[in-house]
Amino acid sequence: MSYSNAKYIIFGAGSFGESVYSNFINKKNVLGFVDNNKNSKKIYNLTVSTIEFLFNVKFDYIIICSEPGKFEILKQLISLNIDKTKILIAEKNNSEIIVSRLEKVDDIFVKEQIDSQSFLHNQNNYLQLLDKFNQLNNSVKSNLIFFRKEHTLRQISKKFNNKEKIKVAFFVIWSSQFTFSGLFELMRNDKSPFDPFIIVCRIPNLSVEDNSRYANVYEKSLKDLTDKYGEKYVKQNYVNGRYVYLLDNIDIAFFSMIHPYAYDKSSLPETLFKNNILLYFCEYSIDVAKKTEQEIITVQHRYSQLNFFYKIYTINNYLSSCISNDYHIKYIGYPKLDEFSKFENQNKTTKCRKKIILAPHQDFNKENFCGNFLKTYKLYYQLPDIYPEIDFIFRPHPLLIPNLYLYWGKKKTDSFINKVLSNKNVTLDSSSFYYQNFAESDAIIHDCGSFLVEYLITSKPEFFLEDDPKILDHYLNDFSKSCIDHIYLGHTLKQACSFIDKVVIGEIDNKKEKRTRFVNKYVKYNYPNINKKIFEDIMNDLS
Structure with missing residues (x-):
């Protein structure tokens, strides 16, 4: 391998990692090895370190050299906020070793991870995979969701970097629970790269009893938000007695309520996820209740849609018990509180x-x-x-x-x-x-x-x-x-x-x-700049 003067770390201290190292022309460019199963051995006089080594040295790239565990390592690195442009993946092609940038990971995933599922053999199209989503085992589901998010992010990033306006939808059930109102107002700025709008959602399939309780919620929310922001920025998903499809022109969507009963099928996060829409979430209220083990199981079922979200913003760690992978939870504060600064x-x-x-x-x-x-x-x-x-x-x-x-x-x-x-x-x-x-x-x-x-x-x-x-x-x-x-x-x-x-x-x-x-x-964690922090975080995600 000839990689100029860049500095590398090899993740994986097995035989494959050794093979990758031996292919370097200038071996001084390799700073060391990292492995989750650290032992006392050295490889070519280089120490095998734990993952903490990544934070103690300056490096340009890290090469994942683990055939069976490459996807778990990739998720691990991203959970540690390692710059994705610094991550490379090594794979064998007959006797040749090929090192790919992260952009190639979709193909790698489809070829190697899904091939193990006989009924999905040779399926190399995400939409085809997603059609069979409920048939997949949990491990494959988790990987599919993970890489789908990364794929969607890259597609939207291309638009962002080409100076195209990013269409952003805020899904709202109750106007009083519009958690992201401050972020919406920041995105409305003429100089913002975003084109935001609100979708007021009517709760579907209500029983007679529930209909009497929620009868005015939809109409009141629609009126309150239209009065505050104007018709230009407010859409509705229920017109003339029918739910309407609004997903054709959305790049990013924000939710603050995730109960499955709250949305018709076309507005479910899972549906948006399958339509290449990047999802962000923050709970509409600050949860104060302790959950028993059984309640956590119930909540996990109720909150199963959270697994489709690219990032979750919160003020405490409650939601970490509700999703299978919490590497995209960000403790940033409760954005709704910023609104109070206008009156404080x-x-x-x-x-x-x-x-x-x-x-x-x-x-x-x-x-x-x-x-x-x-x-x-x-x-x-x-x-x-x-x-x-x-x-x-x-x-x-x-x-x-x-x-x-x-x-x-x-x-x-x-x-x-x-x-x-x-x-x-x-x-x-x-x-x-x-x-x-x-x-x-x-x-x-x-x-x-x-x-x-x-x-x-x-x-x-x-x-x-x-x-x-x-x-x-x-x-x-x-x-x-x-x-x-x-x-x-x-x-x-x-x-x-x-x-x-x-x-x-x-x-x-x-x-x-x-x-x-x-x-x-x-x-008041990050108050009164919580929404500004979120805005900057999203800009960083897309850049």
Whole structure:
């Protein structure tokens, strides 16, 4: 081999690695060997090192020299963020050794990895392979998905490098859960290389009961997002009673909800994946719940679509238990929080009345750490009556009232809502966008798991309507347990009044200093530049 003066590392200390080394004309160009099964032997006086060696020397290329394990090594190197342009793959061709750049890996994969499956012999077209996807064993599926992602990335990168606009779709179920709104706004910039748009998705195949709960979600989301961004940027996947196909003009797609029931077949991530669309994901809320082993299995099934995503952005490690390969999980923060920065420094010097948000969750008819509505619902009309000098914002979860109609009936539900709103110091907030209210408020009283973390962005006090240590320990993951340490807990009217009297009115917030430090370190991770970081990361992926 004649490779000028570039410096090389050989990955694989077996006989094939030795053969590759022996073919170098200038053997001084080889810095050493790396092997996952390191032993004490040397090869031609070169030490066989562990993979950490890659981070201790400067090299130009690494050559994968392992016939049976080349694909696992390739995934391992990419998981370590090794520049793909530095990765070479060696293969035997009769008595000749051929070293290929990563661009050739699709052909290698089809020829050698799939050949072992007799029913797929000689299939060298990805679409044909994907048609048989469900028949493949898990190992082949994993490799097929992995290389399909890399293939798709390269195709889009060619467009990007040719200065073509990259078409980017943001799939949204609920406008209030548009996690990537900040990224969308960055991509709308005239100088951006992207052409972004939103696809509002209607949940398909609803039962009669579910249809009564979700009836207005689609229409409201479509209206809210169109009002905010304009018709130019908002599309819908359901027109005149039929789902429409929108995948012909998409290069990249972003999702923030992944439940299989949420999308019709043409909008499923798996379908987009098969259509050469590069997928990115960030959960619509910050998950706070601990999962049992059985629940993880259930969640893995629900989240199986995540395996088709090229990259997953998160603030904690919850999703790592939900996918088979987590090498593309990136801990970058929760992008939705950037929206709060627009309101964070609003001038409040003229404000003379305290303001508290009341936010009941929709999950109430089961044993759960969040969703204590049936135990605490009287608080929502009692507190405004007790404190007429305080303004209250009543913000129920969008599904609470539909759920109550099914559980209580319309008469009792309407009576409850009317009783809450009969207080002149209460306003109802049913909007999709709530961070302005977060900024203008002085505190929140709630039982919502997602708000447990989200409201912390304000560094203001919150009162969570659960204080049973057994329940909290059973249901909360480690991250949310850390959050709980910096807020106030309780479930009775007396405890809520004590919180208001002492912390809100009296402004004796003993947890404030510690909470602020915690928020700045863990919740405001990369804030307020989380979307900018994601934007830069995607640009780096494509360049």
